[in-house]
Amino acid sequence: MAPPVRKLALTVHVTSSVGWLGAVAAVLVLAVAGMSSGDALTVRGAYLAMELVGWFVLVPLALASLLSGLVQSLGTVWGLFRHYWVLLKLLITVLATAVLLMYMETLGVLADVAAGPADQLELLRTPSVVLHASAALLLLLVVTILAVYKPRGRTRYGRRNHERTSVSPS
Amino acid sequence: MADPGSGAGSETDSGSGSGVRSAAGMPRWVKVSGIVALAVALALVVVLLTGAGGHGPGRHMPSGVTSGVPSTVTEHGEHP
Numbered sequence: 282m283a284p285p286v287r288k289l290a291l292t293v294h295v296t297s298s299v300g301w302l303g304a305v306a307a308v309l310v311l312a313v314a315g316m317s318s319g320d321a322l323t324v325r326g327a328y329l330a331m332e333l334v335g336w337f338v339l340v341p342l343a344l345a346s347l348l349s350g351l352v353q354s355l356g357t358v359w360g361l362f363r364h365y366w367v368l369l370k371l372l373i374t375v376l377a378t379a380v381l382l383m384y385m386e387t388l389g390v391l392a393d394v395a396a397g398p399a400d401q402l403e404l405l406r407t408p409s410v411v412l413h414a415s416a417a418l419l420l421l422l423v424v425t426i427l428a429v430y431k432p433r434g435r436t437r438y439g440r441r442n443h444e445r446t447s448v449s450p451s
Numbered sequence: 452m453a454d455p456g457s458g459a460g461s462e463t464d465s466g467s468g469s470g471v472r473s474a475a476g477m478p479r480w481v482k483v484s485g486i487v488a489l490a491v492a493l494a495l496v497v498v499l500l501t502g503a504g505g506h507g508p509g510r511h512m513p514s515g516v517t518s519g520v521p522s523t524v525t526e527h528g529e530h531p
Contacts, residue, residue: 365477365478365480365481369481369484432478432480433478434477434478434480434481
């Protein structure tokens, strides 16, 4: 990739990845409020907001982070399977995105309950969203740490590739 | 966040920094991460198999589940 394009791709990747992390933190706060508040308006608002944030912030940012990460890896010397830290980042991002997409159905059901009759609100006393958001936050922090520290270590494929290019400079 | 300006091309994998291994083999940090991931996955499987944490979209909807939090939700203007 030409330097200006590379910088643009990197900007998109960093923005979407860090934005995803921040959005998950916001959802975690809403989830705690939705689970523990005694005020019906707060509970309803929290779950309705979580579904909106899910579809219009979390999902787009997760997909943008995954796609821009792929572009960033394949378009630079890092590659996708050459370094353990890149591979681990990819696995965590794919896992987190897949779980998010599946969990959106649950968020939809919870939002429907939140919009329903008051006597159903007790069903929203579930720690499910808090647990999922906490796990996501932890995973995304690990991804961020990997991206910043870039711990050394080439995969077998990366070592072979490195040796081949070192032996035959062309 | 793979920034090629950070030295990917110059990496030798032969240093002795934290978690660095020789060229032949897996770095220690990868092994430790793998063990931690395996332990977490195993714990999740145990939790799911014992039914302690019901999973799957259909099962996220509790049937009258309470979780130790206040059990009364009141609309504004109502008294619990």
